[in-house]
Amino acid sequence: MSNKLAIELNVNGEPHDVLATAATPLLDALRTGLGLTGSKRGCNHGVCGACTVLLDGKLARSCLTLAVDVGERPVTTIEGISQNGTLSPVQRALLDAGAIQCGFCTPGFVMALTELFAREPAPDREQIRAALSGNLCRCSGYVKIIEAAERLAAAHAGEHQ
Amino acid sequence: MTIGVSPPRLEAGDKATGRARYIDDIRLPGMLHAALVTSPHAHAKILGYRLDAARAIPGVKAIVTGEDLKGPRSGGIIKDESMIARQRVRYVGEILAAVAAVDGETARRAAEAIEITYEPLPSVLSIDAALASDAPLLHEEQANYIKTVPSGGHDNVVFESSVEEGDVERAFRECDVVVEGIWDTQAQHHLYLETNGCVADVNTAGRITLFATCQSVHHIQQRIAEELGEPMAKIRVVATRVGGGFGGKHASNIHSIAAWLARQARRPVKLTLSRMQDFEIQRSRHPARIWLKTGARRDGTILARDAKIILDGGAYTDESPAVLAFALLMVRGPYRIANARARGQVVYTNKLRAGSFRGFGNPQASFAAESQLDELAAKLDLDPVELRLKNAMRPGDTAFGGEVVRSCVLTECLTRVREAQRRAAPLPPRPDRKRGLGYAVMSHVSGLMGTAANVQLRTDGSIALATGCVDLGQGSDTVMVQICADALAVPIERVSYAPQDTDSSPYNWKTAGSRSTYMTGRAVAVATVEMRDKMLEHASEMLECAVSDLELRPGGAIGIKGVPKAIGFKEIAMRSLYQAGGPIAASHGFVFDGPGFDPKRASIHRLAFANLGVYTFGAHCVEVDVDEATGAVEVRRAWCAHDAGRAINPVSCEGQIQGGFVQGMGYALTEAMHWDDQGWLTSVTLADYKIPGVLDTPPEINAIVLEDPDPSHPVGAKGIGEPSLVGAAPAIANAICNATGARVRQLPMIPERVLDAIEWR
Numbered sequence: 001m002s003n004k005l006a007i008e009l010n011v012n013g014e015p016h017d018v019l020a021t022a023a024t025p026l027l028d029a030l031r032t033g034l035g036l037t038g039s040k041r042g043c044n045h046g047v048c049g050a051c052t053v054l055l056d057g058k059l060a061r062s063c064l065t066l067a068v069d070v071g072e073r074p075v076t077t078i079e080g081i082s083q084n085g086t087l088s089p090v091q092r093a094l095l096d097a098g099a100i101q102c103g104f105c106t107p108g109f110v111m112a113l114t115e116l117f118a119r120e121p122a123p124d125r126e127q128i129r130a131a132l133s134g135n136l137c138r139c140s141g142y143v144k145i146i147e148a149a150e151r152l153a154a155a156h157a158g159e160h161q
Numbered sequence: 162m163t164i165g166v167s168p169p170r171l172e173a174g175d176k177a178t179g180r181a182r183y184i185d186d187i188r189l190p191g192m193l194h195a196a197l198v199t200s201p202h203a204h205a206k207i208l209g210y211r212l213d214a215a216r217a218i219p220g221v222k223a224i225v226t227g228e229d230l231k232g233p234r235s236g237g238i239i240k241d242e243s244m245i246a247r248q249r250v251r252y253v254g255e256i257l258a259a260v261a262a263v264d265g266e267t268a269r270r271a272a273e274a275i276e277i278t279y280e281p282l283p284s285v286l287s288i289d290a291a292l293a294s295d296a297p298l299l300h301e302e303q304a305n306y307i308k309t310v311p312s313g314g315h316d317n318v319v320f321e322s323s324v325e326e327g328d329v330e331r332a333f334r335e336c337d338v339v340v341e342g343i344w345d346t347q348a349q350h351h352l353y354l355e356t357n358g359c360v361a362d363v364n365t366a367g368r369i370t371l372f373a374t375c376q377s378v379h380h381i382q383q384r385i386a387e388e389l390g391e392p393m394a395k396i397r398v399v400a401t402r403v404g405g406g407f408g409g410k411h412a413s414n415i416h417s418i419a420a421w422l423a424r425q426a427r428r429p430v431k432l433t434l435s436r437m438q439d440f441e442i443q444r445s446r447h448p449a450r451i452w453l454k455t456g457a458r459r460d461g462t463i464l465a466r467d468a469k470i471i472l473d474g475g476a477y478t479d480e481s482p483a484v485l486a487f488a489l490l491m492v493r494g495p496y497r498i499a500n501a502r503a504r505g506q507v508v509y510t511n512k513l514r515a516g517s518f519r520g521f522g523n524p525q526a527s528f529a530a531e532s533q534l535d536e537l538a539a540k541l542d543l544d545p546v547e548l549r550l551k552n553a554m555r556p557g558d559t560a561f562g563g564e565v566v567r568s569c570v571l572t573e574c575l576t577r578v579r580e581a582q583r584r585a586a587p588l589p590p591r592p593d594r595k596r597g598l599g600y601a602v603m604s605h606v607s608g609l610m611g612t613a614a615n616v617q618l619r620t621d622g623s624i625a626l627a628t629g630c631v632d633l634g635q636g637s638d639t640v641m642v643q644i645c646a647d648a649l650a651v652p653i654e655r656v657s658y659a660p661q662d663t664d665s666s667p668y669n670w671k672t673a674g675s676r677s678t679y680m681t682g683r684a685v686a687v688a689t690v691e692m693r694d695k696m697l698e699h700a701s702e703m704l705e706c707a708v709s710d711l712e713l714r715p716g717g718a719i720g721i722k723g724v725p726k727a728i729g730f731k732e733i734a735m736r737s738l739y740q741a742g743g744p745i746a747a748s749h750g751f752v753f754d755g756p757g758f759d760p761k762r763a764s765i766h767r768l769a770f771a772n773l774g775v776y777t778f779g780a781h782c783v784e785v786d787v788d789e790a791t792g793a794v795e796v797r798r799a800w801c802a803h804d805a806g807r808a809i810n811p812v813s814c815e816g817q818i819q820g821g822f823v824q825g826m827g828y829a830l831t832e833a834m835h836w837d838d839q840g841w842l843t844s845v846t847l848a849d850y851k852i853p854g855v856l857d858t859p860p861e862i863n864a865i866v867l868e869d870p871d872p873s874h875p876v877g878a879k880g881i882g883e884p885s886l887v888g889a890a891p892a893i894a895n896a897i898c899n900a901t902g903a904r905v906r907q908l909p910m911i912p913e914r915v916l917d918a919i920e921w922r
Contacts (some may be wrong), residue, residue, distance in 0.1 A: 031185075031186075035188075036179075037179070037182075037185075037186035038178065038180070039179070040355070040404070042355070042356075042436070042847075043436045043847045044436060045436070045847060045848060047846070047847035047848055048847055050354060077179070078178065079179050081178070082177075082178050087177060087178070091174075091177040091178065094173075094177055095169040095170075095173045095174065095177060096169060097812075098167055098813060098816055099816075100170060100173040100176050100177060101405075101634035101635065101636070101816055101820065102404045102634025103173070103175075103177075103181050103402065103404070103634065104183060104354040104404030104405060105354050106176045107177075129855050130856075133856045135854075136354065136854060137354070137855075138353060138354050138820075138852065139405060139816070139820045140816055140819060140820045141816075141819035141820045141821075141822055141858060142819075142823070142858050143815075143819040143860075143862050143864075144815070144816060145855075
């Protein structure tokens with residue numbers, strides 16, 4: 001359509017040109033424009049958290065963020081979390097705890113936990129629960145997701161002693 | 162070796178990194194996008210369509226309406242459905258037309274440009290309205306519908322059924338204590354995080370390939386063939402990763418529409434639902450009204466139970482007859498009650514159709530039955546756990562309907578949760594909250610229908626395994642591989658598992674009914690052992706030694722007992738491919754073959770199935786805090802014991818138990834679909850429809866996995882997908898009553914209802 005603008009987004013450390021209208025959500029720019037389909041559309045209303053990305057290191061709902069508003073702020077998506085095929089500690093912890101079931105919510109949980117551990121390497125249970133309160137999971141009952149985060153926190157606490 | 166251990170899921174890495182491919186991640190060259198026109202009326206005659214404006218929009222490539230459909234009606238047990246409404250609409254949101262266009266925006270504009278004229282009809286929005294003597298009829302042509310079982314349907318009643326054992330009337334006269342009550346339950350939505358969707362492609366010869374997030378590729382293939390009037394050979398269905406199902410992706414509905422549009426446009430078509438559409442046009446758990454009466458002797462021996470269950474089936478039949486029949490069979494509870502009667506009806510209403518949902522009628526029945534058990538205990542002045550233990554089914558007892566139950570660990574489940582609760586350190590008291598404990602037990606089945614597995618030995622000695630079982634997230638891919646690898650004493654990395662594709666996967670009915678580990682797992686075990694026997698014969702000739710002197714060596718070899726000499730699977734494979742015997746493979750398929758009902762009796766009672774599966778058992782104990790000022794209920798801790806027969810992957814078993822319990826908590830406390838008086842669904846976003854978040858969920862949900870190997874399964878396993886949801890609501894209701902003395906008989910137990918119950922206690 002003619003009302004699309006070419007904008008530049010800095011995604012996972014690389015500049016990308018993408019076409020967007022004034023109303024295009026960042027989620028669409030990522031999924032359709034750039035083929036980064038790891039961020040999921042669970043509700044499109046900012047409730048479920050499956051579309052969560054990091055915007056300048058802070059959690060953002062990409063379904064409620066306009067692509068044209070992103071500007072120069074770096075965007076990190078789930079595709080930018082593991083480096084060279086190696087799982088991040090958060091991803092590894094979720095795998096090892098058996099915290100991943102259908103997996104549709106998982107990218108959002110990985111982003112929320114990545115942000116938490118970046119600011120607090122050894123969070124306690126209440127900090128973990130608070131950090132995950134913006135993400136919905138329908139399969140796990142959350143128990144093993146919290147277990148995964150607690151194990152990672154315990155490992156970090158051990159390293160610091 | 163690979164059974165009873167919990168390696169990370171095979172596909173978990175892809176899911177954790179965003180690589181796993183779900184339906185909306187698929188993009189094909191030249192792909193069109195579909196949009197739907199849905200009904201604004203709960204009940205109306207369709208007078209006509211005007212499509213000119215929509216057709217004139219550049220980029221519109223195909224349109225289908227009910228006028229294009231000429232074939233018979235489709236559906237499951239009673240064929241009353243149509244992929245797109247014809248002549249009449251029966252609920253708000255029912256699909257009336259679909260458009261495929263070059264992009265989603267164009268498709269939506271075209272859908273809005275389609276003009277449909279209606280003659281609104283009076284609607285029926287509740288069980289009472291459906292059964293009123295002057296109720297408008299939803300399906301005037303009901304008598305002519307094709308039915309796979311006799312329905313007993315009449316007026317707005319879709320289906321009627323009953324089961325009776327002993328002499329209920331006489332037994333009640335012998336009871337010292339009788340309790341009676343009515344329970345009401347609501348429509349719950351599955352709320353899988355991934356909304357439903359599919360992508361249809363078509364080749365030059367007109368063969369359709371459809372990608373789907375689904376619970377069975379074979380079921381969808383059959384439905385599309387039926388609705389498009391094509392032979393099944395021209396329809397191929399491939400499963401993507403599935404972002405949750407819970408029964409909501411059990412029966413096909415939207416797939417034929419995408420296939421139709423692709424066939425018409427000769428281009429790929431994507432049809433994915435928005436969250437609002439998913440709420441409006443998918444399915445719900447059946448709202449139910451249950452009247453229940455139970456009587457016992459002074460010593461606590463339960464003599465009689467009588468039940469009437471009415472389910473609100475919504476506008477179309479879907480799985481309703483089977484859900485009702487299962488609810489009737491479950492309402493007696495896992496108790497020795499010699500005199501029991503259960504009668505039920507499903508009614509049509511002008512709402513979204515209800516269908517299959519984790520528990521399948523059992524959550525409604527058990528909410529009433531297990532709540533009433535506590536009322537009976539109170540009236541008898543007995544401990545509710547002791548009353549349950551006194552009457553609990555034991556191995557060799559018969560389930561309601563007459564099936565003899567061989568493996569039964571009900572009493573163990575109950576005593577285990579009680580002991581675990583007693584051992585747990587008490588939580589600090591809260592002066593502004595009332596605290597209570599509640600128990601519930603449950604039985605369920607694991608089985609049903611047909612399934613199969615194929616295994617073959619590859620050139621390098623690794624194994625290719627294929628089944629038709631789609632993993633919805635519960636972990637069946639990994640479990641099937643664990644069962645196969647165990648039978649060959651190889652690490653799981655040596656077994657590959659094929660994605661489900663009707664062109665190559667052996668038949669499987671559905672991922673449903675807690676049946677995958679039990680049914681498909683059995684097929685995998687038997688097929689693998691059959692292939693192992695063929696490998697042993699090769700090895701016997703190669704090692705010049707009797708088969709009885711051979712043994713499997715861990716890691717992929719067969720050796721002579723007591724002697725180091727061995728040959729690897731690779732050498733066996735090579736021999737079979739290049740020297741003698743031909744490729745080594747095996748397959749095994751079967752239909753559930755366990756003890757069933759007397760077929761004549763099943764038919765008389767319209768049980769909708771002749772046999773179900775093996776019985777499984779479980780028990781829950783829940784601790785709650787109730788705020789008597791606000792009515793708010795907080796679940797603090799839960800102990801949930803379930804019989805897995807044998808836990809193939811214990812961590813996955815725990816995941817099923819914890820996840821099922823929390824979905825049951827949502828059912829118990831917050832989740833409800835609401836329709837207004839015009840039949841509009843008003844709870845259409847995740848902000849209106851509240852599922853438990855992490856802060857609503859207790860940090861401690863203690864999953865206790867019991868293992869009583871089932872004799873009918875080669876490795877003893879039974880399914881545990883559904884039962885964990887079943888016990889949550891009654892256990893919470895009983896805990897609320899234990900805390901406050903107030904009995905809540907309606908779900909969800911929102912603060913207003915809890916306050917009402919406190920006021921009336």
